[in-house]
Every structure is written in structure tokens, then in C-alpha cells.
């Protein structure tokens with residue numbers, strides 16, 4: 001049979017992926033190699049396929065955003081995963097520290113942190129409702145001492161108020177946008193303090209000139225991540241983990257299995 | 261196979277309403293799904309949204325998974341791929357869908373690879389040194405037709421075998437191999453053209469298809 005002697009282009013191409021996987025052996029491999037030696041087009045195709053494979057091998061696994069599992073849990077069973085909420089709260093505390101609010105350190109002790117943070121964000125939201133934008137406040141008003149005083153003075157009422165509304169998504173969004181404002185205003189007013197965490201997160205932009213105008217995409221992503229982490233942190237105390245049963249899966253097959 | 265049995269045990273617990281089991285399943289597989297979506301779309305944001313969609317769909321249909329029909333990974337990848345196809349059809353790349361089989365010449369798009377590289381997509385490629393090279397390969401991957409792109413992603417990035425890929429894409433194994441060959445060669449050509457290194461693009465057309 002002539003097929004045994006010389007290989008056709010089509011057969012070469014059909015065997016190429018196996019050859020690249022190192023799966024060819026014996027006679028098939030010999031015929032493959034001899035066609036490669038004789039046929040320029042196929043030799044080139046082989047070189048290119050091999051190069052393409054090597055290029056693809058340089059792609060590392062991309063890291064999913066930290067809040068992805070949390071969001072999936074919320075989207076499916078309607079409540080955050082327990083672990084995700086724990087991680088989220090810790091990360092969020094560290095980030096608040098990272099914002100350069102050094103004087104607030106004592107208040108960021110884990111046992112005070114949550115009520116302080118609730119008051120802090122509630123004040124910020126209240127100011128906003130009263131028409132005061134956070135980034136319009138002067139440095140003096142934002143001085144940690146003043147802030148702390150305000151926080152202490154209105155701790156009880158604001159905390160109570162905030163708690164009452166925490167299940168209201170609108171308020172969560174409000175807090176979220178205040179938080180974003182705060183975060184954006186701090187590096188602008190005071191360029192110096194940047195935490196190592198921030199440096200790490202902010203991947204240097206490869207093409208400054210084209211993207212300096214708008215908010216950098218990395219930064220948007222970072223903020224988005226923080227938003228979810230923040231929400232996770234805020235929601236946690238109100239989630240009753242022993243609480244409502246899982247929503248039933250609505251698939252009929254599921255229901256059947258459950259009965260069985 | 262043992263692996264798949266363990267997964268199936270987990271799946272059954274999920275179906276029975278076990279939240280911890282569901283979380284475990286999500287944690288086990290979210291990286292894989294996210295990566296398929298990220299490499300296919302080239303957008304971290306889309307990948308995030310799509311991964312969520314995949315898990316929402318998976319949560320609803322978990323009871324229909326049957327191990328005798330194939331590995332859980334294959335089932336899950338099929339679901340992911342179907343969503344990606346839907347997403348692709350919805351997205352602005354519509355025009356390419358119809359001409360998928362015509363084979364795409366890298367020059368027929370108005371946006372060149374160079375332009376694409378000049379406006380890097382935000383991505384989770386963390387390491388700065390390899391980050392640039394990875395963005396370059398990702399941009400080239402984006403230039404492949406979706407048929408070739410999904411084939412090389414499943415083979416070279418997700419390490420599925422040809423039989424599994426054939427199952428996911430619902431095409432014969434021979435077609436899978438041919439798409440992988442074309443995907444790899446086209447990618448290499450795009451990258452060598454941009455960097456003027458490697459193989460010349462001479463007379464490769466005659467060898468193809």
C-alpha cells in the first residue's frame with residue numbers, strides 16, 4: 001500500500017497533535033518524521049503549532065478575585081459563606097489600617113472595630129444625606145481627633161440607626177459609595193501614606209499615557225473588591241448562621257432525590 | 261475515577277441541601293471556571309460575572325448530573341462553554357460568529373494586535389515580569405476565532421483530553437484536533453508577526469485544511 005510508504009499532508013496534520021503530545025511511536029512516528037523532513041509546508045505548520053503550544057504554556061493560572069466565592073454563595077444560597085465572611089472582615093480591617101488612619105489604631109482593636117466602623121460609616125452616610133460630601137470636608141474636620149469625637153458622641157444613636165437599616169440594601173449601597181469616596185479622597189489630599197498592601201494591589205499600568213485620564217482599571221477592580229469585602233464585613237454580625245434553612249432547589253429531580 | 265466518585269458524593273450532599281458541601285464544591289471548582297471564562301473573554305470583569313452565572317446554573321441543575329454520562333469536570337466545562345457561547349453571541353463580537361467557519365485572517369479586523377496590546381485589559385496576571393508577555397499572549401488569543409480559541413483553551417490551558425473536549429464541544433475528535441492545530445499555528449503567527457521573530461508566515465496556507 002502506498003499509504004504505508006508516504007504520508008499525505010492531511011494525515012500529517014491529523015497526527016500532529018499526537019506527535020506534539022509525544023504519543024506517536026514506531027512506524028507512524030517514522031512516517032511522520034520523514035514527511036516532515038520532505039514537506040516544507042507541513043514542517044512549517046508543525047513548527048508553528050509547536051510554537052503556539054509553547055506560547056500558551058506561558059499563560060499562568062489567573063487568580064480569581066478574592067470575593068468570588070462569597071458572591072457565588074450569596075447568589076446561590078442567599079447568604080455569604082462563613083469562611084468568606086471571616087476572611088472578608090479581617091481583610092477589611094487591615095485595609096482600613098492601611099489607609100493611613102494611624103491615630104485610630106486603638107479603635108481598630110478587633111473588639112471595638114466593628115462598632116466603630118459602623119458609626120464611622122453611618123456618620124459618613126448621614127453627612128451625605130444632609131448634603132455634605134466627604135471630600136468637601138476640610139482636613140481639620142477630617143482630623144482623626146475630631147472624627148473620633150464625633151464618632152464617640154454619636155456612637156449610640158448612629159449605631160442603633162445603622163443597625164436598624166442594615167438589612168436595607170439601599171443603605172448598604174450608600175455606605176459603599178461613602179467608603180469609596182473616603183478611599184479616593186485620602187490619597188489625593190495626602191499623597192504620602194500608602195500601605196504596602198496598596199502598592200501590591202496597584203499593578204503598575206503598562207500604558208500610563210492612554211489610561212491616566214480615566215480611573216485605572218486596576219483601581220476600579222480593587223475598589224470593587226473592597227466593596228464586596230466591606231459588605232461582607234458589614235453583613236456578618238446580622239447574619240444568623242443557624243438561621244433560615246437553605247432555599248430548596250427548584251429542580252424536580254432534586255426534589256425527587258430529596259424524598260428518596 | 262475515585263476522584264469523580266468523591267465529587268459525586270459531594271454533589272449528592274449539595275442536592276440534599278448541605279450548604280457546606282456546596283461551598284466546598286464552589287471552592288474546588290471556581291478557579292477552573294474563572295480561568296476558562298477569563299481566557300475566553302480576556303476580561304476579568306466578564307469572567308467574574310460569567311463564573312457567577314455558571315454557578316447559579318450549576319446550583320439549579322446539580323440534580324441532573326449523572327456520573328455515568330461523564331466526569332463532573334466535563335459536565336461543568338460544558339455548562340461553562342455554553343454560557344460563554346451565549347455571552348459571545350450577546351456581545352458586540354456578533355459579526356464574527358457568523359463567519360466563524362470561514363476562518364479568520366488576522367488582518368480582517370480593524371483593531372490590530374498592536375493596538376490591543378497598547379490598551380491592556382485589566383487582568384489578574386499578577387507577576388509584573390511575565391505579566392507583559394502574558395498580556396501579549398492573551399491579546400493574541402482574543403484574536404482567534406471563538407471556535408479555535410475555546411479548543412486551545414480546553415486543551416492547552418485546562419488540560420482536557422481530546423475525547424473530553426469532543427464531548428464538551430459536541431464535535432468529532434478529528435475536528436477537535438484540527439481546531440487545536442489551527443488555533444496553535446494561528447496564535448504563533450500572530451505573535452511572531454507582532455514581534456518579528458520566529459517563523460516567517462510564508463506559504464502555510466497550502467498546508468492548512
Ligand SMILES: [Zn+2]
Nearest residue numbers: 009012039042
Ligand atoms: Zn505535507
